[in-house]
Amino acid sequence: MAENLIKPENLVYEKTKVLTDRVMHYCPGCGHGTAHRMLAEAIDELGLQGETIGVAPVGCSVLAYYYFDVDMTEAAHGRAPAVATGIKRVFPEKTVFTYQGDGDLAAIGTAETIHACNRGENILIVFINNGIYGMTGGQMAPTTLPGMKSSTSPRGRDVATMGNPLKITELIAQLPGTYFVTRQSVHTPGNARKTKRALKKALEYQKLNKGTCFVEIVANCPSGWKMTPVQSNKWMEENMFPFYPLGDIKVPE
Amino acid sequence: MAKKGDVVINIEKCKGCEVCLAACPHEVLALSNEVNSKGYHYTVKVNSGCTGCANCAVVCPDAVITVYREK
Incomplete structure (x- = not known):
């Protein structure tokens, strides 16, 4: 067992070149890093690095443009789908994606999200x-889940006074403009690989207009x-997945 | 006999989140006693049970792991 396996011909996995070498600012264990990499690998495997334009949101992933080695722009809070609409209409041959968190997409940007999806922007x-x-x-x-503690709901979210959680992905799926709507996660190797497959499928559908x-990627x-x-991933499996089933x-017929 | 594998860990980028430890099916990885320049205990390989399945690298949020597997 003294054989050295670390040789280029034995390489089975390395960081994709669609991610830059910059150290991500995300907290240790955050799902954003893995989600970034799955999207970058999907872009890499489809050979789209040179023709992809991304739109970064406001939120933790506001600095996503530092990490993806593709053309990126930044949108005002929640307006990424509107910015992406403009980019896609000016450059219909480019692959355009937005990367948004729940505060950006499901709170501030609900209108932009719903209308972009309803118009069926590619x-x-x-x-x-x-x-x-x-x-x-x-x-x-x-x-936020019913009963879930946060800094502004320290005793847990009380649905009677704070309202119900918004399942925006199910809502989006009702709209005639959407073609492929899925919910995935990246906390285990299997789930991460499934997410990459879903992202690749979505990028291929975009090529077909x-x-x-x-x-959606449920993250910790x-x-x-x-x-x-590790605790947060377990908590996510036990609490988030029953409410947001993967x-x-x-799916296209 | 399972194939042999090996991992190379970029210890300066590792944040010691332990997600790879939970994903490794052969308990090959552990956290170091030392810290890197950012003060994180980083992942190290502690035995030769690696089969090069790349599970650790797939879940690593910071893409610090490179995986090799014998042909």
């Missing part, structure tokens, strides 16, 4: 749902949930 929307406003300190978001593709927020990364919601 863009990919990647939606990271961790049920909380991570960047600003773990406040309650529209996607099929309409809006919407991929160890800092906002006040848990270790799987395809709208």
Whole structure:
């Protein structure tokens, strides 16, 4: 067993070149890093690096343009689908995606999201749902679960006074403009690989001008949930998945 | 006999989140006693049970793991 396996011909996995070498600012164990990499690998495997334009949101992933080695722009809070609409209409041959969190997509940008999806813009929307406003300190978001504690619902979300969580992905799936709507996660190797397959499918549909593709990724927020990364992944399986079940919601016939 | 594999870990980028430890089916990885320049205990390989399945690298949020597997 003294044989050295570390040789180029034995390489089976390395960081994709669509991600830059910059150290990500995300907290240890955050799902954003894995979600970034799955999207980058999907772009890489389809050979789309030179013709992809991404739109970064406001939220934890506001600096996504530092990490993807593709053309990126930044949108005002929640307006990424509107910006992506403009880019896609000016450059219909480019692959355009937005990458948004739940505060950006399901709160501030609900109108832009719903109208872009309803118009059936040929863009990919990647939606990271961790049920909380991570960047600003773990406040309650529209996607916070009933009874879930956050810094602005310290005794848990009381539905009677704070309203119901918004299942925006199910809502989006009802719209005629959407073509492929799915919910995935990236906390285990199997789930991460499934997410990459879904993202690749969505990028391929965009090439065929099929309409809006919407991929939700249920993610953890160890800092906002006040848990270790491994605990937060377990908590997510036990609490988030019953409310936000994984799987395809709208698939092409 | 399972194939042999090996991992190379970029310890300066590792944040010690332990997600790879939970994903490894052969308990090959553990956290170091030392810290990197950012103060994180980083992942190290502690035995030769690696089969090069790449599960650790797939779940690593910071893409610090490179995986090799014998042909």
